[in-house]
Amino acid sequence: MGAGIVGLASAWELAQQGHKVTVIDRAASGAGASRANGAQLSYSYVQPLADASIWRQLPKLLLASDSPLKLRIQADPAQWAWGLSFLAACRNDVSRATTETLLALAERSRAAFDAMLSASQIACDFSATGKLVLYANQESFVAAQRQMLLQRALGSVQEAVDARRCVEIEPALERQEARIAGAIYTPSECAADCFKVCAGLETALRARGVRFMLETEVTGLVSDGLQIRAAQTSTGDIEGDAFVLAMATGSVPLARSIGKRLPVYPLKGYSATVRAATDPFAAPHVSVTDAARKMVFARLGDRLRIAGMAELVGHDNSVPDARIETLLAAGREVFPRASDYATLDRWAGLRPATPTGLPIVGRLAGAPENLLFNTGHGALGFTLAFGTARALLKPLQERRRT
Template structure:
């Protein structure tokens, strides 16, 4: 643990996904006493089987001007990788209107810059964790290829690449043949895409394994955990939260960090606060690699299908899609069939695709794509939020933890 002049304050972190555990790790490093509370266990929810890619240098906010021309398909097409299913839910409508308002070039540019800066801090934080500990998480640093189906989408991607280059990212626009030279497993798919953006520095890891390793390390450092313990409310006294209310009794602390993903919104609403987070449902399947040479070593994203591929040791994670359809994790068979079809199209011989391990999770998305990090106007003085990372929770977790710890460190004891 680092030496610190921080007073011995007790912080209660609500949520044991990758965002909450990374926050607990950083806070403990800086001398805080920490308790972590979760309704399930470490690394469940959106951290359990996500896309596994760490997109530190390639960011494409979902709130983009290109969404407007896709709206009819989003609302009507049954096989669209992006789905919007309108419900009688004022929160969904308010979020959706804010999202459409954010689909402007100026907003997308600002969001890209902010996310890249936070991602750079997060890369440094995760690298520090790996350098100082012996965690096992199927980490790889083989780069990423984002494939574009037609010339129009490829041209738009090159514009985004130019913006990211201005912000310090190192990327290259490649032909299909050049992609195959980097990732030979794409040879059979080369005639079916126009080009790709290559980011050599990108990484991948098993987020669930990282969560379990953080749990092991934090337990060894004296961090307390309350699992299978849902937070039913926050007890407020004046300008402070004095306890998190649970079926097992109150949990008291000096400060509270809400890292509950999509559950952050209803908890904040109990206090009259608004957290603009809505569930963005995604799916994944994990298969064992049958033929090593036929499976990708480089991270691959098929932009048209909205599907990502990441190699995790002798497994391959296939993940994608985004549905704004409420708070449910039901897995329709057609969505997994679609992921399997995508995997077979790109990497037909990588696996036999018979034994699938399907999963669905709810990414906590904000309208702009920027996470909610810090205190809320009108909120209690000792209540902090660390939520709304969308599909970039794993990527941004350690940078968010560092910023959060700095905010808490600066607060008078």
Template sequence: MRVCVMGAGIVGLATAWQLERQGHAVTVVDRAQAGAGASGGNGAQLSYSYVQPLADPAIWRQLPKLLLSPASPLKLRPQLDPLQWRWGVEFLAACNAGTSRRSTAELLALAADSRAGFEAMRADVAPDCDFSATGKLVLYSSAASLAGAERQIALQRALGSVQRLVSADECIAIEPALAGYRAHIAGAVHTPSECAADCLKVCQELLRVLHARGVHFLLDTDVRGFDVRAGRVAAVQTSAGDVAADAFVLALGTASHRFGRQLGMYLPVYPLKGYSITVEVDDIAAPRVSVTDSARKVVFARLGSRLRVAGMAELVGQDERIPAGRIEALVAATRAVFPQASRFDVLNPWTGMRPATPTGLPIIGRRPGAPANLLFNTGHGALGFTLAFGSARRVEAALAA
């Protein structure tokens, strides 16, 4: 079957890899280069066993800070944008215990499938991507926040995750580079099976291998619309001309809403803006284990001789500016948690628009009202790298059904 995949981020490329393995003739279209969007500088963590959705009951008591504090790691700035308001209302409606439990269960199942898919890709492609499997620590700064984490891991343990609460001293035994931060650690969740990798390198390796296997790439090519006939997409209209196929996969990240609207559909996908820096490190003073500081909403992932530091979640629309204050906050967080890790002379600042749904669950497969041969693979939020290969498997299964 001829399949056109729209999107060359990690989700689109994982889909192309999965479909090519199944014998499909694949074309990939993207307005930029492989991994140039939200995939390029993401947090690098592969969080297969700790997937707490952003839509959580705790959001309600944080609302004043989200709306008013310029220093908040989570920021909401209301705009004259109907999509933001509709998405925001649906997000707040999802901030309840029942929805959070259901979303967690679905995300964990998808993440488990994705771990298997990622390992299959590694065995097939052998990408040079600074992969590590050293586990993850999620740090909590207070007894109250630690109690909330305990409830989450109890839920996740019942769903098959292997993780435990550890004390501050146990944290330092697991990751000695945290020794200078001990006074700020009430405890942590340790998940020994978690991994990390450079998502951009994975994208570039997939591009190289898939191109060699005959996948056709139209990069730096805008998707403009669809030629729909009798309830099916006949072709995707692009700046390089029409691309005809038997089936189409929309994996266009935050642009998904706009293209859904062209088809008369509502896709609840909104940009969740994040930032990162990537610094060269002192090998002894920098962490080997992935670390998430829950209070600062910052993640630290070791990538060979580099440290990726990523954080913030801003609902501010499609704004690709990088305010100096946000990068300074990431540097300050790194100096606080790992004070000797780097000289911070080169920061490689980055921002990305993560395509988020209100519940945190991605949109995968066919949708009511859409053309019969159009499948979706979008809305993964901050878990795009984690969920990409499981999502690709589900798209392939839906295509075969």
């Protein structure tokens, strides 16, 4: 249930194991949070949003008019509960534990994604040119180096570099050199067009006999308490031996219908896609993250994707011109010669986030035992999709044996 990157990755891994799979979604494949995300496959740099540094940033993040973090307080108990849980998770010990878990999961995801790409040969503007995370002041750069040392101890290959080295790695940053306090460079990071991956996966899965029921809404689950018997849809009940709930933020109401509360809330992000300049030194080839702006710049063939920001504004899919202009203005400032900045696409997506940043994967206590969850990936959905999909295989293998 769900045809975003997480649902399709789940379908791929299950089909590879010989399961007969049906994919159901109310829209087209990749039409939601997967359609125009930040495009980075951030396997080695996974610092969770819930971090102790948030406390000193909080007044500026919430009150500044140009803040990349926006909170619109609503009469929504789920928003309050999520926000309080998020603040409770903004501790060094929680961040360290989350980082360790995410890095292990991301490494498994890298292997699974690479295997899928090799088997399917999907054309998705894939690149493996590395990533620079830029810091604008010494305080934030020093804090980033602490995170880097933690990640390095857990197996990541990264280095702290100065502004001059940044420009050597990515010449398109030449005009920013004076504004860069330092950066964390990860040479192994990748990027790809997530929507193209979704479209390619649908084609590959159909060729392998996977059934697709798109434009079909899942409206409920038929349960006898111990087992899910069928998914209720707008075109009738769909029976199965096991069910995977991978509907991003849509997983929450469906889980609630069987008495399970998922700590998942929409974290809204935006992107603008523009043409990349033909001058090979004008537009970046290395993926770049601007830590202060919470924005990413990713090269996708002859396009440049600018994405970022995080808003807790409920289920609001609108795309305000002002937010897109913020992205474009950042592009013009950081990479002034990279594009004419006429948008090819403007997008907003609701990333399904948990307070800690850890996705919800597999069985949940008290839920029907043949219902598996795969949601709550936040901004790392593309990065972690194939790792969490493989994590579903073990409980299904156990089910087969019993």
